[in-house]
Amino acid sequence: MPTPLSKTPSPEHHCPSPPYRVEQIPRNCGISKCSGELIAFIDSDDAWTTNHLKDSVKALIDNPQIDWVCSDLSRIEIKTGRIVVSSNFHADGKKPKFFNLKNYKKGNVNIIKDKRLVRFLLKYGVIGHLPCSVLRKTIFEVLQIRNFRIGEDRLFSIEAAKHGFNFAYIDNIHLHFGVHDSHSTVGKNEETQKYIDVHDELARMYRFIYKNKSFSFLERMLARRALSHEYFWGLAYNGLWLKEERNLSIFYFYKAIKIWPFSFLFWKTFIFWYLLNPVGGRWAVMLR
Template identity: 35%
Template sequence: MSLVSIILPTYNRSKFLNSAFRSIVSQTYQDWELIIVDDGSTDESQAIIEKFANSCSNKIKYIVQSNMGPARARNNGIRSAEGSFLAFFDSDDIWLPHHLSSCLKVLDDHTDVDWVYAACQRVEYENGNGNVILPSTFYHNGEPNKLFSLKSRVYGNLHIIEDNRAVEFQITYGIDSGLQNSVMRAGVFSEMLLPDFRIGEDRLFISMALKRGFKLAFIDDINVHYVVHSGNISDTNLSEENVDKRIIVMQQLIGSYKQTFDYIDNLTQKEKNALNHRLADDWFWKLGYSLQWSHGLRQQAINSYLEGIRLAPLRLTFWKTFIKAFLYFQVQKLRK
């Protein structure tokens, strides 16, 4: 058996830690070490972690750092990893018992695969009844995501991606991978570490890995319960009622996409076009329209619309929406 280094960054997640530890201990694959990186927690995390470490027979490493964000926490964990494979556990999620074993079987059976991931099921936490919000992140309304249209070698529910459009797809649609639902060969990190972003570092890292020639594969099965709650910092938490927080998250995500050009210097023209298209849509529709204009933040929305138009000046739908919004905004100012 090969050692798997599980890297668990955490920040003030004490109420989730015991569930996280039960999930890890319950894995059918047991040859693992756990590297916990505490990103400056101020709650009861330390006491819970130390109690678990004293009771666990597997090797536990506990690293404490000042609050620097999840990417730096994960990178510190990567530097301490001794395993041939790396897996990432988000402290508020739950791995199903077969997660490590099913991913490692793929990596053992297919030596050309460097990174394997499976689907998540999104589950609501706040009301305490575990309502399923999304049965599988690989499907929407029962229909398979764009991911399945990529050219792949298929073995049952395993799809090994062999499509030179993968980076373009990742930028435009996403290929439904994250760190928390993946297992990777340690060699992936011998060439690069995660970008130092608080939001979007995993999305950029996927493109970086693909551009460096690492091969990704996915298993069409549920391996992870992604727990949705008010403390999520991901842009996927659409239930978040704090509009200001959602705006900040979207701005940070846009910032991470903008920096793609700094991290990847060999994008094809199609990939560059896809990135500009994505940025334009995020500025205009996701930030400007859905988050700012729809919540009465008119001037901020106008500014975001202009950023989208700057990136895609020939998009007629942008101009139509912008002109209508601008005229409405001017009339409202005159009435005041």
């Protein structure tokens, strides 16, 4: 495993530290004060590997056509040091879907050259998160990180791809991502309301894209589909039903189907669970 980088920045690095968090306004303020050509992000509870800046900056210098280079990360429980996920790219032991995007390789850098990139990001999510990325400041001269508490990196990467900025990835661990109780990454043991809040915020992000006329009809339909999947699988099925919040889960099943009524699997699952809980399920749908 690569060695984590010290938290103390060297003199040539400027790290703006806004006095408040959560919203993206202070992050954009910090970016506006940066005078360099490249931008990198790091949270206080995460740690870059020693090779992150060296390899990422080299990739951008050697390949001026690249605007955004991202890398893999591991997830580590802060309290115990336990490795929760050893590789985000290869979390299931399978080749990640974005490896199928058309790309060409220069050294250890995979440069994506695929017109399907925006549609891919809408369907599958980010390739690499902001804390394990280095970006050219020219991106921020066109775009700002929008004011979403969760999912802002997904939306920012989608908008960057939509504006024609070029992406690349390095298939190496560059970040140790700290996982703790107050983090927006939600596990099955989290409180129900926090689980709902997280997925509602992700849904709000997809709803923003769906209603944004600057995206094509197909792209907006993909955002609508992603919105429904966030409610159906992310919240209702994997979250609330497993927590035995039956009425709430049936409500979100129903809400997802109203958004995307074209999925046979949605209907099949919804009818099955509704029949298992007919009285509570009926009240859940009627009252909400």
